[in-house]
Amino acid sequence: MASGIRFDKVSVAYGANTVLHSLDLTVEPGEVMALLGPSGSGKTTALRAVAGFVRPASGRVLIGDRDVTDLPPHRRGIGMVVQQYALFPHLRVEDNVAFGLKAQKVAKAEIPARVTEALEMTGMASYAKRYPRELSGGQQQRVAIARALAIRPGVLLLDEPLSALDAQLRSGMLAELARLHRELPDVSILYVTHDQVEALTLADRIAVMDKARLQDCGTPQELYRRPRTEFTASFVGNANLLPVQVGSGSVSFAGAQLKVPTGDVASGVSATLCVRPHLVGLGDGPNALTGSVSEVQWRGSTHRLYVDVDGHRLKADLRELRTPPALGDEVTVHFAPEDAVLLSAGVSKDG
Amino acid sequence: MASATLSAPVNKAANPRKGMPKWVWALPPVAVLALVFLYPLALVVQQSVQPDTGGTSLKPYADVFASSAFREALGTTVWLALGATVGCLVLGFALALVIAFVPFPGGKAVAKFIDVFLSFPSFLITLALLFVYGSVGMANGLWTDVTGAASGPFQFLTTPWGVLLAEITYFTPFVMRPLLAAFSQIETAQLEVASSLGAKPARIIRQVILPEALPALAAGGSLVLVMCLNEFGIVLFTGAKGVTTLPMLVYSKAILESDYPGACVVAVVNVLISVGLYGLYRVVSRRAGA
Ligand SMILES: Nc1ncnc2c1ncn2[C@@H]1O[C@H](COP(=O)(O)OP(=O)(O)O)[C@@H](O)[C@H]1O
Numbered sequence: 001m002a003s004g005i006r007f008d009k010v011s012v013a014y015g016a017n018t019v020l021h022s023l024d025l026t027v028e029p030g031e032v033m034a035l036l037g038p039s040g041s042g043k044t045t046a047l048r049a050v051a052g053f054v055r056p057a058s059g060r061v062l063i064g065d066r067d068v069t070d071l072p073p074h075r076r077g078i079g080m081v082v083q084q085y086a087l088f089p090h091l092r093v094e095d096n097v098a099f100g101l102k103a104q105k106v107a108k109a110e111i112p113a114r115v116t117e118a119l120e121m122t123g124m125a126s127y128a129k130r131y132p133r134e135l136s137g138g139q140q141q142r143v144a145i146a147r148a149l150a151i152r153p154g155v156l157l158l159d160e161p162l163s164a165l166d167a168q169l170r171s172g173m174l175a176e177l178a179r180l181h182r183e184l185p186d187v188s189i190l191y192v193t194h195d196q197v198e199a200l201t202l203a204d205r206i207a208v209m210d211k212a213r214l215q216d217c218g219t220p221q222e223l224y225r226r227p228r229t230e231f232t233a234s235f236v237g238n239a240n241l242l243p244v245q246v247g248s249g250s251v252s253f254a255g256a257q258l259k260v261p262t263g264d265v266a267s268g269v270s271a272t273l274c275v276r277p278h279l280v281g282l283g284d285g286p287n288a289l290t291g292s293v294s295e296v297q298w299r300g301s302t303h304r305l306y307v308d309v310d311g312h313r314l315k316a317d318l319r320e321l322r323t324p325p326a327l328g329d330e331v332t333v334h335f336a337p338e339d340a341v342l343l344s345a346g347v348s349k350d351g
Numbered sequence: 352m353a354s355a356t357l358s359a360p361v362n363k364a365a366n367p368r369k370g371m372p373k374w375v376w377a378l379p380p381v382a383v384l385a386l387v388f389l390y391p392l393a394l395v396v397q398q399s400v401q402p403d404t405g406g407t408s409l410k411p412y413a414d415v416f417a418s419s420a421f422r423e424a425l426g427t428t429v430w431l432a433l434g435a436t437v438g439c440l441v442l443g444f445a446l447a448l449v450i451a452f453v454p455f456p457g458g459k460a461v462a463k464f465i466d467v468f469l470s471f472p473s474f475l476i477t478l479a480l481l482f483v484y485g486s487v488g489m490a491n492g493l494w495t496d497v498t499g500a501a502s503g504p505f506q507f508l509t510t511p512w513g514v515l516l517a518e519i520t521y522f523t524p525f526v527m528r529p530l531l532a533a534f535s536q537i538e539t540a541q542l543e544v545a546s547s548l549g550a551k552p553a554r555i556i557r558q559v560i561l562p563e564a565l566p567a568l569a570a571g572g573s574l575v576l577v578m579c580l581n582e583f584g585i586v587l588f589t590g591a592k593g594v595t596t597l598p599m600l601v602y603s604k605a606i607l608e609s610d611y612p613g614a615c616v617v618a619v620v621n622v623l624i625s626v627g628l629y630g631l632y633r634v635v636s637r638r639a640g641a
């Protein structure tokens with residue numbers, strides 16, 4: 001019973017404030033789609049439209065091929081996990097997990113086995129008799145996931161499920177979620193997050209949201225290697241965004257000619273060149289740029305250099321340097337032509 | 352090792368200071384409490400065992416317990432208080448649910464008004480009910496105007512049911528206030544997750560909201576129970592001649608019959624019942640998981 005999710009021109013408004021603008025997005029059956037965007041960009045709103053807690057002002061929401069736009073939440077058969085766990089505090093772990101099964105009138109004899117199955121899937125079987133307050137945050141979130149999975153939903157909605165956990169726990173849970181999805185390949189997952197690492201790690205595709213609109217959608221590799229917009233480039237991974245004049249087969253930046261693939265971008269327009277900081281090298285090489293070091297950050301395994309090139313700040317992430325340059329030193333940095341991407345969206349004539 | 356060195360300074364700090372033991376600080380409040388509260392109570396108890404014929408005996412108790420007026424008042428008081436408490440809990444829970452979870456314009460104003468309502472004197476509500484349902488009130492007036500009958504159909508206000516209605520009307524907000532506070536603590540996310548798991552509103556109320564509101568129900572219920580047991584103004588103002596509660600009996604014995612020992616006996620019984628029922632209620636509500 002694999003069923004995808006489809007947003008069909010879904011708009012949501014609170015009063016005069018449109019918080020979701022004509023969203024068109026399809027989550028394929030069994031796919032993990034991450035909704036990635038800064039806080040307030042409308043991610044939660046989109047997720048709540050699927051769950052049935054906000055009514056679209058216009059547009060339709062489909063689960064499988066069923067139009068659920070007018071269906072109350074309790075008839076949608078969706079699993080939902082939220083940031084603050086939302087476990088029922090007066091119920092033991094097993095009763096929390098059984099809640100949905102009872103609500104859906106699953107045969108009484110079947111419930112204990114289903115509860116155990118769900119708890120085993122999340123590694124919480126030995127905590128069945130505990131109360132939520134007796135569990136750590138990470139354990140509570142596992143119970144919340146077990147509770148959502150127990151009803152065997154076709155669609156699982158996760159709203160920043162790891163945000164309340166500390167960094168180490170988060171990476172462990174990320175691996176757990178990936179494993180869960182391998183065990184349940186038919187479940188379509190909509191995963192809301194503002195954390196690019198979570199999105200890149202877990203998602204089959206990422207939908208990038210900003211200012212109530214879908215900005216970009218693609219596989220993590222596409223978005224990371226070939227971003228189309230400045231927003232995507234800087235939100236999915238780190239980016240140097242350089243304002244350039246496009247020539248033929250090269251661009252000019254700060255008086256230097258840089259050899260980069262220009263694709264079908266017309267010659268003579270202003271555009272933005274995206275270079276990932278970890279692809280910038282120190283010393284002479286192709287596309288060399290010279291500037292003075294304005295900041296050096298040691299990050300353990302890497303050094304982050306900020307280099308002022310003609311008033312533009314260039315970031316370079318370099319493998320830990322034996323002797324890092326001092327502030328104010330003149331340095332040369334370079335990058336390979338194939339490591340630069342000319343952003344094709346929003347290109348303006350003569351900017 | 353580490354813990355031993357760490358805990359050493361803590362132990363030192365926890366050592367009680369030389370000088371006055373802590374219980375000394377409890378003396379002033381206990382003394383004040385005894386003076387303004389326990390002493391008058393002791394006087395009442397003392398008076399209740401000193402019949403007018405002189406000496407000290409339990410005769411006033413025997414007399415009072417033997418009178419049918421007392422037994423009737425006792426029964427009336429307890430069932431009115433229990434009935435009013437149950438009514439307040441049911442009505443208060445339903446109203447608080449609507450105010451807290453059904454968005455409607457003016458909902459905030461209603462919640463504010465409940466605070467104001469708590470400050471009203473109890474007889475005011477009774478007076479208002481008299482205006483509406485009294486024998487010459489609006490409802491009956493409308494009826495006689497329309498039908499030409501000599502009197503209207505609403506004559507219940509002077510019966511125990513009238514007292515019950517007035518008490519429920521007046522005391523319901525006392526239940527709603529703690530309930531609204533409890534409801535505001537319930538995460539919306541819990542209710543939403545419950546409904547996404549397939550629970551209809553009735554199930555959510557029963558299995559999520561009600562269990563989390565039990566402590567508030569217990570608190571509001573026990574408060575209302577005790578206040579109803581001791582309610583005087585409402586019973587007096589409904590003018591229900593046939594409804595005699597224990598406080599009314601105290602009043603009539605002391606003021607109308609000048610039977611002070613008798614009045615004190617009833618008062619002592621009233622206090623014991625209040626404390627007893629309150630204690631019972633707390634035990635029961637704690638059992639219920641509050
Ligand atoms: N119930 C609401 N009433 C009014 N505005 C809301 C409500 N819920 C969300 N918003 C607004 O909608 C916008 C998007 O919110 P949300 O979808 O929660 O963003 P995100 O999850 O991406 O952080 C925000 O500007 C927020 O203030």
Ligand SMILES: [Mg+2]
Nearest residue numbers: 040043044045
């Ligand atoms: Mg959000």
